[in-house]
Amino acid sequence: MPEDTRILLLSAYEAVSHQQWRSRLFELFPTARWTALGLPARHFAWRVRGNSLTWAFNHRQELTDNYELLIVTSLCDLSALRGFVPELAALPTLVYFHENQFAYPDNTEADDARRAGRQAHNLLNMQLTSIYTALCADMIAFNSDWNRRSFLSGARQLLDRLPDHVPCGLTEHLQQRSQVLPVPLADSLFNSHASTGAPAINQQRLSGDALNIVWNHRHEYDKGPELLLGIMQELIERGVCFRLHLLGQRFRQQPAAFATLRQLLSDHYQSQGIEPGIDNHIEDRNAYLQVLQHGDIVLSTARHDFQGLSVLEACALGCTPLVPDALAYPEYLPAQCRYPVIADSISAQAQAAADCLQKMLPDIRANRPNVSHLSVGALGAAWNEAISSLLKP
Template identity: 45%
Template sequence: MKILLLSAYDAASHRYWHQGLVSNLNQHQWTVLTLPPRYFSWRIRGNSLSWAMNERETLEQPYDLIIATSMTDLSALRGFVPHLASIPTLVYFHENQFAYPESGREYGNVEPKILNIYTALAADHICFNTAYNRETFLTGCRALLKKLPDQVPLGVAEQLEQRSSVLQVPLPSSAYQPHDPQSGAVRLIWNHRWEFDKGPDRLLRAVEGLCDAGVDFRLDVVGQQFRRVPPVFEELKTLLAERAGRWGFVESVAEYRLLLQQADIVLSTALHDYQGIAVLEGAAAGALPLVPNRLAYPELFPQECCYQSGDAESQALVSAVIDYAAAKLQGHPPAAPDISGLSWEAMGKAYARLLGDVVG
């Protein structure tokens, strides 16, 4: 097949996904168009205009299938380039605009949510990376449509639900590495974007609890950073002192993989995660995931990996690390769950079937 792939806001997780598609389904002929992940409001509304005017020759080539991310303004793009309207189209939702936590800087703009709905309606099939992502999208869609004043068609959410499915973002084979546990202190790693929605304030409270409890630990804090880094990270670094391990973004993939291999525990304190590739990669390298019992985590990890969420969340995480430290000291720490079913080797056929079904 000749496939056109459109990634309108090509953030790291989106790039991770479409590079996996292209390299693992290489029997197809791929054309990939991307736009940089910046200027969010303009990008999600302007991607159709940018592509229609700047990439028209590419867009008007003959394709058997279009795959677009949910950030793509698909309905407008099909209007600008009518040739695209007759090509079977799959939209992949890495996230949805209904479940993203508010930072306090928002302006109450519902347009990103409306665009999610329009793009979903313009597709032949929509696919979500987790059931949590699908359910929060459909719930948010119903709630928003109920608020609109008039002329709202019936059954929109139901129609979208019927043409939707769930298929996770697979992990590359390079993520599955032999575990290399280190003796001594419990090795923790927190490997997320350095933004408020990943819960760094909750991480700080958990570290305070671990310090107060006298736990012998070392913490690597790594991940993508942006111009505005929440000030809590400086507080965290000061608190950790000699307990701080690797700090900041790790350029080398090999070095990053080694950190995961050597970690005892990979942590999440996230307020927002639709799949949690960072934690999954930690588990693939043999680190025990400790994640809050909410978001998409309960459908991805066994219950013993999910600590209690709510008011006592940080203390629940502290207790889980203390239990691990005691088990490690006795020589039998709990093992990471088997997530080999989320590899490209395991999931490639499911993706091939999905693409064939949309075209067929």
């Protein structure tokens, strides 16, 4: 990409993974002249529906500052934004899908009839918005092939259900313009022996004979807290000496499984004489990375994960993954680190995950995968080729 290329980046819902993606793009293209606008990661339905209004009428000057390329997240209402700000319609545009609205699991714990109806209405609007946004793009990029396939399949099924006058070949058009470009992992993660410059972590919690298991996901229903509880119960019943580090972002309302899990862990630590694991969302990134450096296992119980960035970062820092044999994980992690997905039986799936872990226990480090092919240095050429192709006359 030519130096001093002027790029406008719009991130409609600035979740942590979206922030990391933006940082990696800045790292990949340090000579570009970036203008980045992001909206806070709250009020999800309003963010998806209202981002075009917010940007067009609150940030018009920033949107019309003579750019050469536009990059937006899939949650951006691009078709409406181009209508409000016609200058944007002339820019070559890359739409990046961190996720898609066709592959989220239902929140059965929270559903009543009224709420379920409201959620279904919001979901339909979000799904259609993502299709419109993708159709506006010159290029569509996904962080995994699982994300790409589930979006195209979901879009096709939705368009087939619409009553009439649906143009033919829309999903084929989207497929032709799409490719997989993972969010790169920072090169600095792969120097696992380097100091992070973080405050010292209590090393008693991170050393000794106990297995250090890291669970670093949002404390929400879609990340599988019931399965997490089931796996911990299974490991305790099998006499595995471990501590669990709950590092994910948490919110005012949490699934009920977490309260049960914390009591279970408290009893386990007391009976085993083990120093408790860390139970905290560590805001300081260097301190967080230091905890990952001292972990043995990074565990995922997610019911959806479109790339698994938190797991891949932990792998780069020395953890061995234990993840479902589904979603995006088969693309990035080897078979010995993936436990079978057993539908409709948390108990059976917890047993399968525990079986997988115990197979790795004799030599945890021997099962640690090499994920350096996902580093900034390794993915730089693919990203540069994609961006440069958009800038050609």
